[in-house]
Amino acid sequence: xxxxxxxxxxxxxxxxxxxxxxxxxxxxxxxxxxxxxxxxxxxxxxxxxxxxxxxxxxxxxxxxxxxxxxxxxxxxxxxxxxxxxxxxxxxxxxxxxxxxx
Amino acid sequence: xxxxxxxxxxxxxxxxxxxxxxxxxxxxxxxxxxxxxxxxxxxxxxxxxxxxxxxxxxxxxxxxxxxxxxxxxxxxxxxxxxxxxxxxxxxxxxxxxxxxxxxxxxxxxxxxxxxxxxxxxxxxxxxxxxxxxxxxxxxxxxxxxxxxxxxxxx
Numbered sequence: 573x574x575x576x577x578x579x580x581x582x583x584x585x586x587x588x589x590x591x592x593x594x595x596x597x598x599x600x601x602x603x604x605x606x607x608x609x610x611x612x613x614x615x616x617x618x619x620x621x622x623x624x625x626x627x628x629x630x631x632x633x634x635x636x637x638x639x640x641x642x643x644x645x646x647x648x649x650x651x652x653x654x655x656x657x658x659x660x661x662x663x664x665x666x667x668x669x670x671x672x673x
Numbered sequence: 674x675x676x677x678x679x680x681x682x683x684x685x686x687x688x689x690x691x692x693x694x695x696x697x698x699x700x701x702x703x704x705x706x707x708x709x710x711x712x713x714x715x716x717x718x719x720x721x722x723x724x725x726x727x728x729x730x731x732x733x734x735x736x737x738x739x740x741x742x743x744x745x746x747x748x749x750x751x752x753x754x755x756x757x758x759x760x761x762x763x764x765x766x767x768x769x770x771x772x773x774x775x776x777x778x779x780x781x782x783x784x785x786x787x788x789x790x791x792x793x794x795x796x797x798x799x800x801x802x803x804x805x806x807x808x809x810x811x812x813x814x815x816x817x818x819x820x821x822x823x824x825x826x827x
Binding site for chain 1: 760763764766767768771787791806810
């Protein structure tokens with residue numbers, strides 16, 4: 573499995589744009605983590621491994637809830653988490669006021 | 674029931690990354706001077722491992738594998754031969770008394786098995802909710818009050 577920085581960014585953007593459910597993003601990240609346990613994940617570009625992994629680990633669990641149908645994170649949390657984990661990689665995600673629930 | 678009781682009941686996932694590093698059957702082409710990376714005192718047979726001893730072994734052998742990936746928020750050696758690696762707390766800005774979530778990865782140094790779960794923390798640093806995941810992908814939340822008492826699940 574190959575995981576690229578752009579792919580991680582795309583998942584973040586898709587979540588924030590409503591094109592991907594948080595649950596789907598969590599499953600995508602879960603698959604990467606499972607593959608990583610077998611040691612067969614390659615990172616593209618390799619020098620960005622730390623940022624890619626940080627992004628994956630943010631996405632893993634992004635669908636955490638505080639109660640049924642109430643997400644822990646707001647969209648702003650996720651936007652900040654994206655920047656903190658993978659940095660500004662040509663980010664073009666509109667800022668909106670949605671609560672993410 | 675406490676948080677640790679629940680964690681004990683969670684299914685363990687296989688490590689899946691155990692590699693035979695011994696290569697005992699391979700012929701030695703040349704004799705190289707190989708020194709240990711780090712010296713640690715030997716363990717006596719049948720000697721129970723203290724958390725400090727476990728941590729010492731972890732630092733030498735397992736740390737590079739798990740700390741780098743899962744332990745950026747710290748790690749803790751338990752009395753039951755397990756080591757927990759804590760990911761960074763991912764902050765939540767609008768979740769009341771909850772400060773955020775983190776991923777916890779636990780490694781059993783005796784069996785070589787690992788398991789992981791997500792947990793949410795309050796502003797006091799108490800674990801208020803854990804979400805382990807079954808092998809079939811079903812997620813369930815277990816909630817605790819500020820004193821660590823089990824409240825219920827959903």
